[in-house]
Amino acid sequence: MRLFTITLCLLLANVTTNPVDTNASPETVQLYNTLLSYTQKSNKTLFGHHDATLFGAGGGRSPYILGEPHNGFRGWLFSVQQAQNENPDELCDIKDVTGEYPAVIGFDLGGNVDDADERLRNAWLIKKAADRKLIITLSWHQNNPISGGRPWIDQDHTGVNITHPIRRILPNGDYNHLYRQRLDSIADWMKQLRDSSGHLVPAIFRPYHEMTGGWFWWGTNQKTDNTPDDFKELYQYTVRYLRDTKGVHNLLYAYSPDKVKSASDFLQFYPGDEYVDLMGLDFYYIAAFNPSVQTFQQMVQILTDTAHAHGKIAAITEVGIFNNGLDTHHNFWNDHVLDALKSGQGTTRLAYVLGWGNICLHKCEIWVPYKGHPAESAFLVFFNDAMTVFEKSLASSVAQIVVG
Numbered sequence: 474m475r476l477f478t479i480t481l482c483l484l485l486a487n488v489t490t491n492p493v494d495t496n497a498s499p500e501t502v503q504l505y506n507t508l509l510s511y512t513q514k515s516n517k518t519l520f521g522h523h524d525a526t527l528f529g530a531g532g533g534r535s536p537y538i539l540g541e542p543h544n545g546f547r548g549w550l551f552s553v554q555q556a557q558n559e560n561p562d563e564l565c566d567i568k569d570v571t572g573e574y575p576a577v578i579g580f581d582l583g584g585n586v587d588d589a590d591e592r593l594r595n596a597w598l599i600k601k602a603a604d605r606k607l608i609i610t611l612s613w614h615q616n617n618p619i620s621g622g623r624p625w626i627d628q629d630h631t632g633v634n635i636t637h638p639i640r641r642i643l644p645n646g647d648y649n650h651l652y653r654q655r656l657d658s659i660a661d662w663m664k665q666l667r668d669s670s671g672h673l674v675p676a677i678f679r680p681y682h683e684m685t686g687g688w689f690w691w692g693t694n695q696k697t698d699n700t701p702d703d704f705k706e707l708y709q710y711t712v713r714y715l716r717d718t719k720g721v722h723n724l725l726y727a728y729s730p731d732k733v734k735s736a737s738d739f740l741q742f743y744p745g746d747e748y749v750d751l752m753g754l755d756f757y758y759i760a761a762f763n764p765s766v767q768t769f770q771q772m773v774q775i776l777t778d779t780a781h782a783h784g785k786i787a788a789i790t791e792v793g794i795f796n797n798g799l800d801t802h803h804n805f806w807n808d809h810v811l812d813a814l815k816s817g818q819g820t821t822r823l824a825y826v827l828g829w830g831n832i833c834l835h836k837c838e839i840w841v842p843y844k845g846h847p848a849e850s851a852f853l854v855f856f857n858d859a860m861t862v863f864e865k866s867l868a869s870s871v872a873q874i875v876v877g
C-alpha cells in the first residue's frame with residue numbers, strides 16, 4: 474500500500490491525490506486509488522456497462538420480466554420480486570458474450586429516490602456486483618422537483634412553469650425542503666449499502682450529468698434558464714449536504730458534461746477541484762460517422778488534458794451509437810471507441826469507458842451486443858485487446874495494489 478502511494482505521488486508531483494471527502498471510508502480510498510492507477514500509469518482502460526445485471530437483451534426467462542415487443546425484439550428486466558426473494562442476478566449480456574462481467578457497472582437512483590422497490594432492487598444488485606469486486610457508478614435521472622415531471626424537459630408534460638428550478642431547490646428556494654428530503658433518502662440508502670461480508674460499498678456518484686446539453690431540467694435551456702453559477706452552487710451544495718451534513722463517506726464525485734468544443738467549454742459548469750474526484754464525458758454518435766471519430770478523439774484529448782492538469786481521475790462516463798446503430802455497425806467498439814482512445818492518450822489516461830444499458834421497455838435500445846447479436850464476434854476482439862480490462866483482470870490488479 475505504501476509503495477503504491479509513493480508511486481502515485483511521483484506521477485502526480487504537484488496535485489492532490491485524495492478523494493474530496495477527507496473522511497472517505499477505507500473502501501472508498503481504495504476505489505479512488507484503483508481508478509487513479511488506471512488513469513495514471515497504465516495502457517489499460519476498464520470497461521463498464523450501465524444496468525449490466527438489471528436489463529438483459531438475451532437469454533432471459535421467467536421470473537425476469539419480459540419487455541414490450543419492439544421490432545420483433547423483447548429484452549428482460551430483473552424484477553423487484555426477484556430482489557425481494559434474493560434471487561441470483563444471472564442475466565448479463567456482457568458476461569454471456571465474453572465470459573466476464575464488466576469491470577464497472579452503472580446503476581441509476583431513478584426518478585423518485587423514495588421508491589422503496591427501486592431502492593431495494595438497486596441495493597440487491599449492487600450487493601451482488603460488489604461481491605464480485607466490480608466498480609459501482611451511480612447516475613441520477615431525477616424527476617423535476619418543481620413539477621414532478623420527467624428529467625427530460627421535453628417529456629415533462631405537467632405544464633408547470635419550470636423556470637429557474639435550480640434556484641428553487643437551493644437554500645432560500647421554495648423547494649429546498651423537498652430537495653433536502655431527496656438527499657436524506659440517498660444518504661440513508663448509501664449508508665446501508667453493504668456487500669455480503671458486511672463491508673460498506675463505495676460508489677462513484679455522477680449526479681447532474683450532461684448539463685451542457687439542453688435536455689435535462691438541470692441543464693441550460695430557455696425553459697429552465699439555469700446559469701453556470703446556479704449549477705456550480707447546486708453541485709457544491711449536494712456534495713456538502715451528503716458529505717458534511719449527512720456524513721456519507723462512501724462516495725466519489727463525478728462531473729460529466731456532454732459534448733464540448735474546448736477546455737473552457739468543459740469547465741463551464743465545473744464546481745471546483747474541492748468537489749470533484751472524477752472528470753468524465755458523455756459522447757454519443759448519432760450515426761456511424763456523425764460526428765466523426767476524430768471529433769470523439771478531440772474531446773477525449775480535452776478531457777484527459779483537463780483531468781490531468783487538475784489531478785483528477787478521467788473516464789468516458791457514457792459512450793455509444795444511437796438508434797441501435799450497433800445492429801449495422803458491428804465493429805463500433807473497436808473502430809469508434811478503442812481505436813480513438815489508442816490514437817491519443819485515451820487508453821493511458823482514462824480509467825474507464827462505459828456503454829449504456831440494453832434497456833428494452835417501451836422500445837429496445839441496444840448499446841452492447843448480447844449473445845446472438847451480429848456484433849458479438851467483433852466485441853470479442855474488443856474484449857481480447859490488451860488494453861481493455863473486464864472483471865477478472867480488475868480483480869487481479871486490485872489484489873496487486875493491496876499487496877504492493
Ligand SMILES: *[C@@H]1O[C@H](CO)[C@@H](O)[C@H](O)[C@H]1NC(C)=O
Binds near residue numbers: 514516
Ligand atoms: C503504453 O503504450 C505506449 C505506446 O505503445 C508505450 O510507449 C508505453 O511504454 C506504454 N506504457 C506502459 C506503462 O506500458
Ligand SMILES: *[C@@H]1O[C@H](CO)[C@@H](O)[C@H](O)[C@H]1NC(C)=O
Binds near residue numbers: 636
Ligand atoms: C415562468 O415564471 C417566470 C418567473 O416567475 C416568469 O418570468 C416566466 O414568464 C414564466 N413563464 C411562463 C411560460 O409562464
